Structures are given as structure tokens and as C-alpha cells.
Amino acid sequence: MTPPLFTLDAILAATGGNATGVSAGEINSISIDSRELGPDALFVAIKGDRFDGHDFVDTALENGAVAALVSRGEGDGRIVVPDALGGLRDLAIAARKRSRAFVVGVTGSVGKTTTKEALRLVFEAAGETHASIKSFNNHWGVPLMLARMPETAQFGVFEMGMNAPDEIRPLSKLVRPHVAVITNIAPAHLEKLGSLDNIARAKAEIFEGLEPGGTAVLNADHPQINLLLELAAAADVGRVVTYGFARGVDWQITTPEMAADRSFATVVHEDETHALTLGVTGRHMLSNATAALVVAHLAGIEPETALRALAGFGAQPGRGQRVVVGPEDRPLLLIDESYNANTASMGAALEVFSALEAPGGRKIVVLGDMLELGEAGAAMHAGLVDAVKNSGAERVHLVGESMAALAAVLPPALLAGHYNSIGEGLDVIVADLAYGDAVMVKGSNGVGLSRVVTEVKSRFAQS
Incomplete structure (x- = not known):
């Protein structure tokens, strides 16, 4: 029998909240959008840049939510906490604490969502997988995705984004990944960060949440790779694995070929070679998929299983x-x-x-x-x-x-x-x-x- 996502008692214990007129004993989905509610949903009334979820609590309850996590307001169906977003983080912490999943965090200037999707595909071929949806990778998206992780998940994949320093650090410490992937360093968010080196430093904050003995998986095809290696050493990262087209990396992409809607390459690791085929074209897609192949290896997934899954990998909406x-x-x-x-x-x-x-x-x-x-x-x-x-x-x-x-x-x-x-x-x-x-x-x-x-x-x- 599948356990609930959370019992009401577990929510109250995690958040320290007070429930008023909540009849449901179980919660099986969590949402911050009153228009998109899953079964037995908990609606979390966070305040965003444009909307305050507290304005939609009644609508959420009318639309089928069995409870609402709020920081103000009165009435049945509410669980009152000091701060709704803080309460969501508390649920994320509780979900991560109970989990036995192999957890991966992904960041980078380019390719993080595509790499996350490649990882999701590979992990789903090996067991129950929970992964971030869309680009829910910020201060509310990551805790929402983590709080939604079922206790039974065997694999978890979480995307982390930023546009300023000190944003990835708290996300990584929340997720506590066993593997941290940095896909690339490129000119994005230069307006706030000023240089590619500063972008690398901000991305490297993901190392600070790694579980003890965790692994950093780094794309080496950019000038900031040496800086990232230094930052990984400074953060006492247990193990570093590199990949890319560059020579001397741990997983090297060789003989890339592009067809109209497919890509092919040979990936060389130690004394083994792997024939990689994708249902999408582009050198950058080969790089993203190779990151997934590397992480699959670290998770103990057979290469044949990962390669077979990646053969069905295609581009996502808005991303090719x-x-x-x-x-x-x-x-x-x-x-x-x-x-x-x-x-x-x-x-x-x-x-x-x-x-x-x-x-x-x-x-x-x-x-x-x-x-x-x-x-x-x-x-x-x-x-x-x-x-x-x-x-x-x-x-x-x-x-x-x-x-x-x-x-x-x-x-x-x-x-x-x-x-x-x-x-x-x-x-x-x-x-x-x-x-x-x-x-x-x-x-x-x-x-x-x-x-x-x-x-x-x-x-x-x-x-």
C-alpha cells in the first residue's frame, strides 16, 4: 500500500502549525496554484512578485483543496504557520529527511533543464523517480518540488537556478544531493554577477549542500573548469568527475555525428566505450546526455539501461x-x-x-x-x-x-x-x-x- 505524501500529523509536526477545521487526515499533493490542484491537495499560500496566495485560499478550498497552509486569515481548512513559504521549506526538509532516494542537483548557465530531463528519463528506466517539473528551480520552486517527493521514490532530480550570488547555496542545503552537476558556465546574469568567474562561483555554491562523500559532475568544455575544480576542492567535495569533448576528461565525447533529428557519439570512460544515440540533434544535447550517463553510472545503473533510455530522449518545449x-x-x-x-x-x-x-x-x-x-x-x-x-x-x-x-x-x-x-x-x-x-x-x-x-x-x- 502506497503511503500518503504527508499525514496531517506529519505536516503539523514539521511546520509547527495549528490546524483549524481540517478534516482530512492525509495529504497526497501540494500546490501553490489554486487552479492546479491534485488529489487530496494542500494549497500553500505563498506570496510572489505579482500575487499573494492568501487572496486565493477560499478559491483553492472551493476547488477541492483539503487544506491550506497560511500565515494569516481565519476559517476552516487552514493550517496556520508564521510564514507560508517557511512552512513549505519545513515540508521540504521533512521529505528529504525521510527519503532514501539517490538525489541529484543540477545547475549551470546552459542545459540544466535539458540535463534534468535526461536524468529523469534514465532514472525512470531504473526505478521510481521524482523530478522537478518545468523550471521550478528558485526559492519557492525547489522547496515545492522537494516537498512533493514521495517517501517511496528511489531517485530524485532537482534543478537549481540563480541570477545573483547566495541563491543556490540555500537550495542545495535543502536538497542535500548525493551528486551535484554543473552543466556549463556561460554569459548569463552578467548584469548582476559581473564576470564569468563570478558566475562560476555562484554555481559552485551547489557544492555546499552535497552530502558527505558526495560527487561533483562537471562539464569541462568551458574556460572556468579550473576555477570550478578549485572551488570543489575548497568545499571538500568527496569526488569530482569531469565530462565533455575536451581531452583528459573522465568521460570523453568522441566522434559526434548529427542527422536531421538525431545525434550520435561514442563516450569513452576508462577502458570502456559507449555508443550514445539521441532523438534530437546538437553537440550540446550530446553533452547534456553524457552528464546523465555519468550520473547513472554513479547511481549504479547499468550503461545499457541508461543508453536505451537516452535513445528516446528528445528536445523539450521552448528548448529546441x-x-x-x-x-x-x-x-x-x-x-x-x-x-x-x-x-x-x-x-x-x-x-x-x-x-x-x-x-x-x-x-x-x-x-x-x-x-x-x-x-x-x-x-x-x-x-x-x-x-x-x-x-x-x-x-x-x-x-x-x-x-x-x-x-x-x-x-x-x-x-x-x-x-x-x-x-x-x-x-x-x-x-x-x-x-x-x-x-x-x-x-x-x-x-x-x-x-x-x-x-x-x-x-x-x-x-
């Missing part, structure tokens, strides 16, 4: 997912990279696009601002010019004020338009597309290029 819409003989091919962007991921996405052929029309890219780059932003946007020219794109639409720097250096024949906002450019961009085209949409999430993706799917879909 391919969408085909329209008639079979001349469809429109949409590459959805709308979730995030920095110079490293832009370069990787444009490289993948360069090997792509349009189904029967033109190759078009829609690029949005790379946010939080600070004073270096203009130069970094202009620096994309060669990657754009080498991508084979015949028309380029640019969205965002920072993209003016790239617009200024692109050949006029390539530049289809530059718009200060997606609201200004959406209709023009979509009107420029036709069946047979291949279009890639790439930009930081805050630019809103997901609206292009939604509109393309709507306008070009055929019933």
Missing part, C-alpha cells in the same frame, strides 16, 4: 522542440527555442539550425534579446553576426532593444525586420512565414517569443 504543422507534402517546420537565451545557447541553436534543411521553402530565424548581460550586452548581441550568417538563414527577424546592435551589423539582405517588442513584431513575423519554411525562434523568456510559437501553431495548423 521541433513542431511540424500544415500539409504533409509541404509543412512548416518550427524549432521552438523560445524559453531562454545567452551567447552559448544562441551559438548552439544556430549551429544546429545550420545543418537543417527547410521542407520546401526558406530558412528563417526569429531572435530575441538575451537579457541580463549588463554593459557587455551590445557587444554580445553584435557578436552573433557570424553565427547568424553561418546558420543558412535567408531572413532574420530581431525582437528587442538590445537586438539593435545585431541589426546594425547584419547584411541588409538578411535583415527582415527589427522590432522593439514582440507586440510590435508579432503579426509582421507570422505574416512573413509560409508552408515549406523552416523557422527557428530563440530568445530570453522575458522577450515573449513564445507568442510567436503559439501563433504559428494556430495559424498554420490544418484540421
Whole structure:
């Protein structure tokens, strides 16, 4: 018989809360959204940047929540604690304390969500797995994901993000991973952190939550690898394992090959070689999958099991997912990279696009601002010019004020338009597309290029 996620008594013991009129003895799901409630749900009324969950407690209870964790308010169905977010953290601590799962934490400037998904796929092939959803990787997302971890889970995978120093440290100390993965160091959040070395130092905070004797798994294909190795040593990390395309790493990716929608490589570890096949194209995807292969090895999962699982690995929505819409003989091919962007991921996405052929029309890219780059932003946007020219794109639409720097250096024949906002450019961009085209949409999430993706799917879909 599957135990409940939490009993009411366990919640009260973990949080020190007082229950008023709560009839349910068990909680089997936890939510911070009154519109998305699972079975026997506990609604946690956290206060965010735009909304305060306390304004939705009654709605959550009406929608089926069996209790609400609150820091103020009166009425039945409430568990009152000093701070609702603090109460959620208490539940996360309790979930981690009782767990016997093999726990992995993932961070990095590029590829952390994709790597987390690759790990989830591999672990699910070996046992009961609990993993972060979407990009729930911040001060409320990580405790929410951890609090949701069932006691019976054999594997746990948690993504940790940041845009300033001292943000990953408390998350890692909450998760207490057995393995900490850093996927890459790249120019993201430079506005607050100032340099790549400072970004590396902020990512290395994940070492401070490692369980005693834990392992750091580090991608070596970036200039900050030596700094990360020094920081791992300073944090008394029990073991460090490196991977990547670079020579001398513990797990080396060799003979990479790309097909239209697949990637192939040989991964060499000590005296063993592993044939890696993915259902998605790109060197960066091979790197992300190799991280999962390394962690699977550390978890005692047979390589054959991991490789078989990774063969079914594909791109996620907003992170390279391919969408085909329209008639079979001349469809429109949409590459959805709308979730995030920095110079490293832009370069990787444009490289993948360069090997792509349009189904029967033109190759078009829609690029949005790379946010939080600070004073270096203009130069970094202009620096994309060669990657754009080498991508084979015949028309380029640019969205965002920072993209003016790239617009200024692109050949006029390539530049289809530059718009200060997606609201200004959406209709023009979509009107420029036709069946047979291949279009890639790439930009930081805050630019809103997901609206292009939604509109393309709507306008070009055929019933």
C-alpha cells in the first residue's frame, strides 16, 4: 500500500502549525496554484512578485483543496504557520529527511533543464523517480518540488537556478544531493554577477549542500573548469568527475555525428566505450546526455539501461522542440527555442539550425534579446553576426532593444525586420512565414517569443 505524501500529523509536526477545521487526515499533493490542484491537495499560500496566495485560499478550498497552509486569515481548512513559504521549506526538509532516494542537483548557465530531463528519463528506466517539473528551480520552486517527493521514490532530480550570488547555496542545503552537476558556465546574469568567474562561483555554491562523500559532475568544455575544480576542492567535495569533448576528461565525447533529428557519439570512460544515440540533434544535447550517463553510472545503473533510455530522449518545449504543422507534402517546420537565451545557447541553436534543411521553402530565424548581460550586452548581441550568417538563414527577424546592435551589423539582405517588442513584431513575423519554411525562434523568456510559437501553431495548423 502506497503511503500518503504527508499525514496531517506529519505536516503539523514539521511546520509547527495549528490546524483549524481540517478534516482530512492525509495529504497526497501540494500546490501553490489554486487552479492546479491534485488529489487530496494542500494549497500553500505563498506570496510572489505579482500575487499573494492568501487572496486565493477560499478559491483553492472551493476547488477541492483539503487544506491550506497560511500565515494569516481565519476559517476552516487552514493550517496556520508564521510564514507560508517557511512552512513549505519545513515540508521540504521533512521529505528529504525521510527519503532514501539517490538525489541529484543540477545547475549551470546552459542545459540544466535539458540535463534534468535526461536524468529523469534514465532514472525512470531504473526505478521510481521524482523530478522537478518545468523550471521550478528558485526559492519557492525547489522547496515545492522537494516537498512533493514521495517517501517511496528511489531517485530524485532537482534543478537549481540563480541570477545573483547566495541563491543556490540555500537550495542545495535543502536538497542535500548525493551528486551535484554543473552543466556549463556561460554569459548569463552578467548584469548582476559581473564576470564569468563570478558566475562560476555562484554555481559552485551547489557544492555546499552535497552530502558527505558526495560527487561533483562537471562539464569541462568551458574556460572556468579550473576555477570550478578549485572551488570543489575548497568545499571538500568527496569526488569530482569531469565530462565533455575536451581531452583528459573522465568521460570523453568522441566522434559526434548529427542527422536531421538525431545525434550520435561514442563516450569513452576508462577502458570502456559507449555508443550514445539521441532523438534530437546538437553537440550540446550530446553533452547534456553524457552528464546523465555519468550520473547513472554513479547511481549504479547499468550503461545499457541508461543508453536505451537516452535513445528516446528528445528536445523539450521552448528548448529546441521541433513542431511540424500544415500539409504533409509541404509543412512548416518550427524549432521552438523560445524559453531562454545567452551567447552559448544562441551559438548552439544556430549551429544546429545550420545543418537543417527547410521542407520546401526558406530558412528563417526569429531572435530575441538575451537579457541580463549588463554593459557587455551590445557587444554580445553584435557578436552573433557570424553565427547568424553561418546558420543558412535567408531572413532574420530581431525582437528587442538590445537586438539593435545585431541589426546594425547584419547584411541588409538578411535583415527582415527589427522590432522593439514582440507586440510590435508579432503579426509582421507570422505574416512573413509560409508552408515549406523552416523557422527557428530563440530568445530570453522575458522577450515573449513564445507568442510567436503559439501563433504559428494556430495559424498554420490544418484540421
